[in-house]
Amino acid sequence: MAPLDPHSFIDSHHPLTTDISLSLYLDFPSATIHGVAFFILKSPHVGQLSFDTRSLSIHQVLSPITLSPLPFSLSSSPDPIKGTQLSISLPDDDVLNSFFIVFSTFPSSSALQWLSPPQTFNKKHPFVYTQCQCIHARSIFPCQDTPAARIRYSALLNVPRELSAVMSARHVDRRSPVSGEGHSHLLPGGFNSLWCSETRVVEEFQMNQPIPPYLFAFAVGELGFREVGPRTRVYSEAVNSVLDAAAKEFAGTEEMIRQGEKLFGDYDWERFDLLVLPPSFPYGGMENPRMVFLTPTVIKGDASGAQVVAHELAHSWTGNLITNMNNEHFWLNEGFTTYAERRIVEAVQGEDRAILNTGIGWKGLNEEMERFKDNLEFTKLKNNQEGVDPDDVYSEVPYEKGFQFLWRIERQIGRPAFDEFIKKYIATFKFKSIDTHTFLKFLKANVPGIEKEIDLVLWTEGTGIPPDAYEPVSNLYTKIVSLANEFKLGRMPREDEVADWRGQEWELYLENLPKVIEASQVLALDERYRLSESKDYEVKVAFLQLAIISQCRNFYGEVEKTLKEVGRMKYLRPLYRALVQGKGKEEEKILAKRVFSEAHECYHPIARGVVESIFAKHL
Numbered sequence: 001m002a003p004l005d006p007h008s009f010i011d012s013h014h015p016l017t018t019d020i021s022l023s024l025y026l027d028f029p030s031a032t033i034h035g036v037a038f039f040i041l042k043s044p045h046v047g048q049l050s051f052d053t054r055s056l057s058i059h060q061v062l063s064p065i066t067l068s069p070l071p072f073s074l075s076s077s078p079d080p081i082k083g084t085q086l087s088i089s090l091p092d093d094d095v096l097n098s099f100f101i102v103f104s105t106f107p108s109s110s111a112l113q114w115l116s117p118p119q120t121f122n123k124k125h126p127f128v129y130t131q132c133q134c135i136h137a138r139s140i141f142p143c144q145d146t147p148a149a150r151i152r153y154s155a156l157l158n159v160p161r162e163l164s165a166v167m168s169a170r171h172v173d174r175r176s177p178v179s180g181e182g183h184s185h186l187l188p189g190g191f192n193s194l195w196c197s198e199t200r201v202v203e204e205f206q207m208n209q210p211i212p213p214y215l216f217a218f219a220v221g222e223l224g225f226r227e228v229g230p231r232t233r234v235y236s237e238a239v240n241s242v243l244d245a246a247a248k249e250f251a252g253t254e255e256m257i258r259q260g261e262k263l264f265g266d267y268d269w270e271r272f273d274l275l276v277l278p279p280s281f282p283y284g285g286m287e288n289p290r291m292v293f294l295t296p297t298v299i300k301g302d303a304s305g306a307q308v309v310a311h312e313l314a315h316s317w318t319g320n321l322i323t324n325m326n327n328e329h330f331w332l333n334e335g336f337t338t339y340a341e342r343r344i345v346e347a348v349q350g351e352d353r354a355i356l357n358t359g360i361g362w363k364g365l366n367e368e369m370e371r372f373k374d375n376l377e378f379t380k381l382k383n384n385q386e387g388v389d390p391d392d393v394y395s396e397v398p399y400e401k402g403f404q405f406l407w408r409i410e411r412q413i414g415r416p417a418f419d420e421f422i423k424k425y426i427a428t429f430k431f432k433s434i435d436t437h438t439f440l441k442f443l444k445a446n447v448p449g450i451e452k453e454i455d456l457v458l459w460t461e462g463t464g465i466p467p468d469a470y471e472p473v474s475n476l477y478t479k480i481v482s483l484a485n486e487f488k489l490g491r492m493p494r495e496d497e498v499a500d501w502r503g504q505e506w507e508l509y510l511e512n513l514p515k516v517i518e519a520s521q522v523l524a525l526d527e528r529y530r531l532s533e534s535k536d537y538e539v540k541v542a543f544l545q546l547a548i549i550s551q552c553r554n555f556y557g558e559v560e561k562t563l564k565e566v567g568r569m570k571y572l573r574p575l576y577r578a579l580v581q582g583k584g585k586e587e588e589k590i591l592a593k594r595v596f597s598e599a600h601e602c603y604h605p606i607a608r609g610v611v612e613s614i615f616a617k618h619l
Contacts, residue, residue: 005146005326006386007135009050009085015041015097017144018210022155023182024141025191026220028126031107031114034191036100036183037141038064044097045090052138052145054083055106059188061088062100067186070099081389082135086142101142102186110605111136113280119602120221120278121237125163127221129277129293131286131606134327134390137213147323148433150210156182157203158195159220166235166275168217168288169207177202209268209289210431212323217288219275229254231267236276242296246276249299249306252348256310259347264317264340265423268430272313280567282607284308287315287337295568297537304503304536307345307357314340317426325435327390331381332439335402340422342403351474356504358403358472359481363511365400369464372397376463381405382436391606392613394569404469405459409443411470412453421446436460480505484512492525503536510542519552532558541571548578548588556591564599569607576611580618589619 004012019040024033041049053074061070071089078084090096105112115127130140138145157165158177177196179185184195194200205218224238226247232254234246253272261267271290279296285308286293292312298305318336338361346354372378378393381401385393410418425442440456450456458466483493498505510531526532531543532555544562547555563575579585579592593615600608 004148006384006388007082007327007390008052008144008146009082010052010144010146010149011050014049015043015045016149017151018042020141020143020151020153021182022141022153023158023184023187024155025158025184025187025195026128026160027191028114028128028160031112031128033105033112033140034187034189035104035141036102036186038100038183039098041097044095046092046095047090049088049090050144051086051088051101051142052083052135053086053103053142054078054110054136054139055108056084056139056142057104057106058086058142059102059104060100060186062102062186063094064096064098064100065094067100081387083138100183100186102188103142104188105140108605109136109139110609111139113604115221115278115280119280121239121242122222125222127219127237127278129219129221129281130217131282131293131604132216133214133286134330134394135214136606137216140216143213145213146326147212147214148325150212150323150431150433152210153207153216154182155205155218156184157205157218157220158184158200159203161199161201162222163220164223165203165205165218165220166223166273166291167203167205167207167219168211168215168291169205170270170290172204172206174201174203207289211289211320212433215288215320217286217291217293219277219293223275229257231257231270231272233273234276235273236296237278242276242299245299245301246274249301249303250274250309252303252306253309253313256306256313256344256348259344260313260317260340263343263347263419263422264314265426267316268321269316272316274309279565280602280604280607282567282569282604282610284568284570285312287312287319289316289320295566297566297568297571300503300536302502307341307349307353310344310348311337311341314338314344321426321430323433325433326385328383328385329435330390331398331402331405332434332436334398335381335400335406338399338403339406352476353504355472355474355477356480356508359477360504360508360511361396361400361403362471363508364396365404365465368395368397368400371395379463379465381460391610394610401465401469404465407470408454408459408466408468409447409450412450413447417447476505477508480508481512484509487513487517487521492528495528498529503534503539506531506534506536506539507542510539510546513546515546515549517546517550519550519554522547522550522552523554526555537562537566537568537571541575545574545578548575551585551588553587556588560591560595563595564602567603567607569610572603572607572611573614576614577618580614593619 021038024035061072073087075085120127222238225233225235226243236242269289273291276294281295298308314337319333324332342354534540544559579588
C-alpha cells in the first residue's frame with residue numbers, strides 16, 4: 001500500500017471518487033443519520049478498495065447493476081486518529097467504477113452536533129450541523145476523506161417538515177418525499193417506510209463543482225434569512241434579533257466580493273450565503289462553498305466581524321478553488337487565505353485595519369513559537385503529521401507564517417508583479433489539490449531567480465520564524481504597542497488616547513501587555529475600561545486570559561460564564577490552558593475541571609476533544 005495522505009487509509013494507486021449521490025434520513029430522536037451513498041470512481045477498479053470511516057455502521061455494499069451484495073470488511077480495531085478502514089472487494093468478473101454503500105451514523109459522530117431545543121437560540125426545535133474539517137467527513141458517510149479527492153455530489157435530506165435545511169451546494173427543491181427516490185428504498189431497517197411520512201419533507205441539493213470532502217456541510221433547524229446583497233443571504237435560526245444584527249454586521253459583503261474579484265479573478269461559486277450557527281460552533285467561520293458557517297461571536301455591532309467573513313470569502317479562491325493535497329501542506333490553504341483576507345480588508349476598510357490585523361497575527365505567531373518550543377516540527381510550514389491528529393496541532397503557524405512568507409515574496413518582487421502572479425497561480429491550479437513542492441516549482445518558473453533572493457527551503461521547511469519576516473509598521477500600530485509598553489512603567493492609557501478604539505485596537509493592546517501583571521493592575525484596567533464586560537469576545541477573552549495568568553480571581557466568575565456560553569475553540573483553548581498550566585494553581589485547575597464537566601455537553605465534539613487533550617497534557 002502506498003499512502004496518499006497520513007490521515008487516510010486510501011491507497012495512492014487506487015482510483016479516487018469523482019461523484020457521490022446521497023440519500024440521508026435525519027432521525028433527531030436518536031441523533032443518527034441513516035443513509036445510502038452511490039459512488040462513482042474516476043476509473044474502473046478490480047480488487048480491494050479502501051475507504052475512511054469513523055463511528056459508522058456499514059450495513060451493505062451493493063453492486064449498481066444487480067443490487068447484489070459486494071464483500072466488505074472493517075478493520076478490527078479503530079485507529080485513534082484515522083478511524084476504521086472500510087475495505088471493499090470489487091469483483092474480477094464485473095469491472096466496476098460505481099457501487100452503493102448503505103450506512104448509519106452513531107450519536108458520537110465527531111462531525112455532527114445534535115442540539116436539543118434548550119441548546120438553541122429559539123428553544124423550540126432541535127438543530128443539527130456539520131463540521132468536517134480536518135478529517136471528520138468520514139463520520140457522516142464513508143468516503144476517501146482526503147483533500148486530494150475532489151468530489152461532486154448531490155444530496156436528498158429527509159427532515160421533519162417544520163424544519164428546513166441549508167447546504168454547501170445549490171438548493172434545487174423542497175418537496176414532499178416520494179417512495180424510492182434517490183435510492184431511499186435501500187435504507188436500513190424501517191426507514192424506507194418512514195421516508196414518505198406526511199410529517200417529513202425532502203430538501204434536494206446539487207454541488208456540480210469538485211470540492212474536497214472537508215467542505216461537505218449542512219445544517220438543519222428552524223431557519224430564517226435576510227437578504228444582504230445580490231449574491232448573499234444571512235441565515236440563522238428564525239430569531240429576528242439575531243438575523244437583524246447579522247444583516248447589519250455583514251451589510252458590506254457584496255463590496256468585499258467585488259474587491260476579491262478585482263484582486264483574484266471571478267467568483268466561481270455563484271452564491272456567497274452566510275449561516276450564523278448556535279454558540280457551540282467551534283470555529284470563527286468555516287469556508288463551506290456557497291454557504292459559509294459562522295459563530296455568533298463575530299456579530300460585534302460595529303461591522304468589525306466582517307473581517308472573519310473576509311477570511312472565509314478569500315477561501316473561495318485559496319482553499320476551495322486550490323486546496324492543499326493533505327494537512328501537511330495546510331499553509332497553502334490558510335497562509336494564502338490570510339494574505340488574501342488582508343488585501344480585501346485593506347481595499348474595503350483601509351490600510352490601518354489591515355495592519356492592525358497583521359499586527360495581531362504577528363503577536364500570535366510569536367506566541368505559537370513558544371507553544372511549540374518542545375516540538376519544533378509544527379513551527380514549519382511543510383511538516384510531518386504521520387501519527388498526529390491535525391486537530392491537536394491546529395495553530396496560527398500555517399496562517400501567520402504562511403502569510404509572512406507570501407508577504408516576503410510581495411516585498412521582493414513588488415505588489416503589481418505579485419498580484420499578477422497570484423492571478424496566474426489561481427487560474428493554473430483552480431479545482432486542483434497541490435502540495436508545497438508544486439507551489440515552489442510554479443513560483444520559481446514564474447519568478448525566475450526568486451530562490452537566490454529568498455531562502456525558500458528555510459521558509460517552508462525550517463523551524464521558527466525566518467529572520468526576514470516582518471513586523472508591520474503604521475502610526476496607529478506603533479502608538480498602540482507603545483502604550484502597551486508604557487503599561488510596564490505603570491501608565492495606563494488615558495481616555496482621550498483610546499476614545500476611537502474599537503475591538504481590534506484593544507485586542508492588540510492587550511496582546512502586547514506583559515504576560516503577568518499585578519492583580520491590582522488588572523483590576524484598575526477593568527475599572528476604567530470595563531474590558532471584562534466587552535461584547536467583543538476577542539477583547540474579553542484576551543483580558544480574562546491576562547486575569548487568569550495574573551491570578552486575579554475577581555474575574556473567575558466571568559471566566560466561568562464565558563466558557564459556558566461559547567464553544568469557539570479560539571476562546572476555549574487559551575482560557576482552559578491559562579487555568580491548568582503552571583504550578584501552584586490548584587484552585588484554577590479545580591475550576592477548569594468543574595466548568596468542563598458542566599459545559600462539555602454544549603461543546604461540539606471537536607472542541608470537547610481539544611479541551612480533553614489540554615487536560616491530558618497538564619492535569
